[in-house]
Amino acid sequence: MSRTNLLMVKPLVVAVTLAAMAALEPISLQAQTATSVYNGVGQAGPLLPHSHLPCAGGETVAVIQDSVEWFAPIDAPLGANIAELTAQQKGTCAIHSNQLGATNLQQFGAIVIAAAQTQDFYNNVFPSGTIHPAISQFVQNGGILLANLTDCASGPGAGGTWATQLCDANAITSFVFVGGVKHANVFDQNNNIADPVHSIIANALPCPSGNCAQVVDVANLQDLDGWNFSSHGYFINLPAGTKNIIVDALGRPVMVEYPFGTGDVVATLTTTEWRYVGDFGSLPRNKKLLANEIASFFTLSVPLFKQFDSPWGAQEYDDGNSQTLNCGTTMRACGCAVSSVAMVLAFHGVTLDPHGNPTNPGTVNDYFKLDSKCNKLVCVSRGYFRGSVIWTAAGQYSMDAHRVFNTPIIEYADDGLYDAQILRSEIHGKRPVILREPGHFIVGTGYFGSSFKINDPFFDRGRLDDPAYRNTSNGFVRYRVTSTDLSGVVVSVLAPAQVLITDPNGNRTGFDPVTSTILRNIANSSYVFEQALADDSGQNPPPPADAGIHMAIIRVPSDGHYTIEVSSPSVANLEYSFAVHAYDRNANLSLNLFEAQLVPGRKNVFEFTYSSAPGARTLALLIPVDIKPGSFPNSINLDSEGNIPVAILTTNTFDASSVDPSTVRFGATGTEAPPVQSSLEDVNGDGRADMILHFKTQATGTVCGQTSATLTGKTFDGTNIQGSDSVRVVGDACK
Numbered sequence: 001m002s003r004t005n006l007l008m009v010k011p012l013v014v015a016v017t018l019a020a021m022a023a024l025e026p027i028s029l030q031a032q033t034a035t036s037v038y039n040g041v042g043q044a045g046p047l048l049p050h051s052h053l054p055c056a057g058g059e060t061v062a063v064i065q066d067s068v069e070w071f072a073p074i075d076a077p078l079g080a081n082i083a084e085l086t087a088q089q090k091g092t093c094a095i096h097s098n099q100l101g102a103t104n105l106q107q108f109g110a111i112v113i114a115a116a117q118t119q120d121f122y123n124n125v126f127p128s129g130t131i132h133p134a135i136s137q138f139v140q141n142g143g144i145l146l147a148n149l150t151d152c153a154s155g156p157g158a159g160g161t162w163a164t165q166l167c168d169a170n171a172i173t174s175f176v177f178v179g180g181v182k183h184a185n186v187f188d189q190n191n192n193i194a195d196p197v198h199s200i201i202a203n204a205l206p207c208p209s210g211n212c213a214q215v216v217d218v219a220n221l222q223d224l225d226g227w228n229f230s231s232h233g234y235f236i237n238l239p240a241g242t243k244n245i246i247v248d249a250l251g252r253p254v255m256v257e258y259p260f261g262t263g264d265v266v267a268t269l270t271t272t273e274w275r276y277v278g279d280f281g282s283l284p285r286n287k288k289l290l291a292n293e294i295a296s297f298f299t300l301s302v303p304l305f306k307q308f309d310s311p312w313g314a315q316e317y318d319d320g321n322s323q324t325l326n327c328g329t330t331m332r333a334c335g336c337a338v339s340s341v342a343m344v345l346a347f348h349g350v351t352l353d354p355h356g357n358p359t360n361p362g363t364v365n366d367y368f369k370l371d372s373k374c375n376k377l378v379c380v381s382r383g384y385f386r387g388s389v390i391w392t393a394a395g396q397y398s399m400d401a402h403r404v405f406n407t408p409i410i411e412y413a414d415d416g417l418y419d420a421q422i423l424r425s426e427i428h429g430k431r432p433v434i435l436r437e438p439g440h441f442i443v444g445t446g447y448f449g450s451s452f453k454i455n456d457p458f459f460d461r462g463r464l465d466d467p468a469y470r471n472t473s474n475g476f477v478r479y480r481v482t483s484t485d486l487s488g489v490v491v492s493v494l495a496p497a498q499v500l501i502t503d504p505n506g507n508r509t510g511f512d513p514v515t516s517t518i519l520r521n522i523a524n525s526s527y528v529f530e531q532a533l534a535d536d537s538g539q540n541p542p543p544p545a546d547a548g549i550h551m552a553i554i555r556v557p558s559d560g561h562y563t564i565e566v567s568s569p570s571v572a573n574l575e576y577s578f579a580v581h582a583y584d585r586n587a588n589l590s591l592n593l594f595e596a597q598l599v600p601g602r603k604n605v606f607e608f609t610y611s612s613a614p615g616a617r618t619l620a621l622l623i624p625v626d627i628k629p630g631s632f633p634n635s636i637n638l639d640s641e642g643n644i645p646v647a648i649l650t651t652n653t654f655d656a657s658s659v660d661p662s663t664v665r666f667g668a669t670g671t672e673a674p675p676v677q678s679s680l681e682d683v684n685g686d687g688r689a690d691m692i693l694h695f696k697t698q699a700t701g702t703v704c705g706q707t708s709a710t711l712t713g714k715t716f717d718g719t720n721i722q723g724s725d726s727v728r729v730v731g732d733a734c735k
């Protein structure tokens with residue numbers, strides 16, 4: 001290693017030994033200033049007024065720092081850590097070491113300890129010689145701690161140390177850091193990379209400052225070596241599971257990562273901040289190591305809701321008392337998915353429900369249960385279908401709250417297969433992600449290197465690499481803040497039934513029974529199997545692996561004609577039920593529940609019209625009608641004072657007796673004449689009763705030249721129906 005640059009900068013200390021140089025560093029700094037090698041900006045700066053960056057609430061990173069590390073150039077007046085944290089857009093504040101006892105560290109996702117601090121600082125951070133219990137507890141509970149522990153330094157910190165003896169080369173007097181770690185002050189100019197694929201070395205993570213790059217070990221005063229002591233010491237007493245990232249010339253760890261509790265520690269005795277701001281202002285600046293270290297994590301302040309907490313833990317989950325859910329009946333047992341939704345809503349600022357109650361698992365469950373209806377197979381409501389969450393209901397909730405409180409609107413964005421890169425990018429984009437685990441849901445709230453931080457609504461787990469989750473997921477549910485269009489169609493069916501949706505453009509999403517493949521050809525669509533929720537409280541046995549629902553979601557669907565074909569590859573005469581949640585652009589919901597039975601050899605196809613326009617009939621089931629049943633053409637005589645008979649036909653998938661006659665209208669557009677009488681009879685001789693209704697000809701709005709007439713109405717449980725048939729209009733006026 002060349003020491004040429006080093007000698008140019010520190011001529012007054014050439015003759016002393018390395019260890020002695022270290023102890024003399026404050027002196028050498030003053031010598032440099034005297035010879036004008038360094039312009040002095042920030043060099044002798046006073047203690048950092050922590051009020052420069054107070055913790056006002058909402059920050060995700062706290063820097064514990066009493067003075068600027070070594071010195072601060074003009075472009076980093078609060079020091080290297082804060083400069084880089086700010087450049088990486090990590091919400092940052094600073095706390096003074098004497099505030100440690102009075103600050104709730106749990107509000108932060110990460111804590112950074114600045115290097116090169118005063119003796120008072122180290123005495124505050126290591127009261128009685130051991131790391132402050134609030135810091136240990138913070139990591140224990142899942143926090144990320146970046147500990148730049150380089151002490152025995154020059155600059156404003158003036159050589160404080162986390163030991164009882166300054167610059168102790170033998171670690172005998174070292175204070176005790178998180179996990180029992182100690183250090184010895186031995187200075188080294190030739191650091192080496194121990195783990196070239198570690199994210200701090202390999203630069204694999206988002207880094208909006210632009211200061212990150214792969215760390216390489218090539219030349220003096222580049223990434224690692226010769227930084228007027230690249231490291232001021234090495235660690236001992238490291239816990240099991242420690243990863244060495246950088247070691248000194250003798251192979252001793254100088255930058256390490258280790259887990260503690262559910263949290264993580266990166267600790268270093270390297271001079272990362274020194275090289276970041278530039279050694280004495282005259283040497284090149286090298287920001288990589290600190291930038292990569294700071295890029296190694298990102299956390300979001302997502303509130304943690306536990307599904308078992310009072311007052312909602314004992315509430316009925318979904319319509320748990322009216323249907324048999326594998327997980328049970330209560331929020332405590334079943335509430336993981338809706339609690340995850342509540343966390344995401346609250347994170348995005350949807351902090352109140354439409355009535356002004358705080359957003360939490362209980363209020364979201366209450367909202368999701370509205371508009372409930374059941375048949376013999378399932379119950380469905382705004383936010384649930386047979387125990388599974390209808391993800392788009394969170395958007396409806398946010399819109400309803402927005403109308404009252406002007407809070408943000410969030411939309412369901414995507415449902416997809418798990419991908420760590422996408423998850424990291426979502427988190428970095430400040431969008432917590434709901435993760436599917438077998439029978440359970442959790443929220444991804446941050447990352448640290450290759451692992452992820454989670455909010456678990458039930459279990460005491462803080463990281464995705466917990467053995468229960470194996471650092472992966474069966475997929476995720478994404479939301480984002482939006483200002484525009486919440487239109488959508490969601491089709492849910494109880495497994496083993498499957499659905500195949502064909503949109504007005506002929507594209508298809510769902511299960512194709514012909515090819516037995518899953519299609520996702522409709523734009524902005526997804527099709528997933530939602531496994532039935534397990535009882536997190538462990539009282540009910542886990543559900544069979546194939547229990548659950550299939551759910552198709554189409555965001556921003558085209559207006560027009562849709563078909564839904566139901567099939568089952570495994571059960572021939574399956575009785576099935578499916579629900580359609582159809583939303584207009586303003587998230588107004590049309591909720592529809594259907595049931596029928598598969599007949600072998602016959603397709604079960606439902607036809608619908610969908611409109612995204614607010615105020616229109618968002619969804620209507622298309623049904624066959626026969627004007628003047630049994631006769632054709634269907635002549636309407638405008639001169640007649642009589643009635644027109646119209647039949648609603650029962651089919652394999654529609655029971656005409658489900659129509660509420662009082663809602664039916666018939667005529668030129670389907671809004672005109674109410675029926676004067678109605679009855680059930682089999683008008684087409686297929687053995688199934690149809691509904692026959694009579695309308696006064698003069699009330700139908702029929703005009704000469706009209707070629708079709710339309711019937712509209714609702715079923716008793718509120719589904720819009722619509723059917724048309726051809727007409728031939730006759731009468732004196734039409735001649």
Ligand SMILES: [Ca+2]
Nearest residue numbers: 190191192217
């Ligand atoms: Ca080296």
Ligand SMILES: [Ca+2]
Nearest residue numbers: 627628629631
């Ligand atoms: Ca007819």
Ligand SMILES: [Ca+2]
Nearest residue numbers: 682684688690
């Ligand atoms: Ca019939």
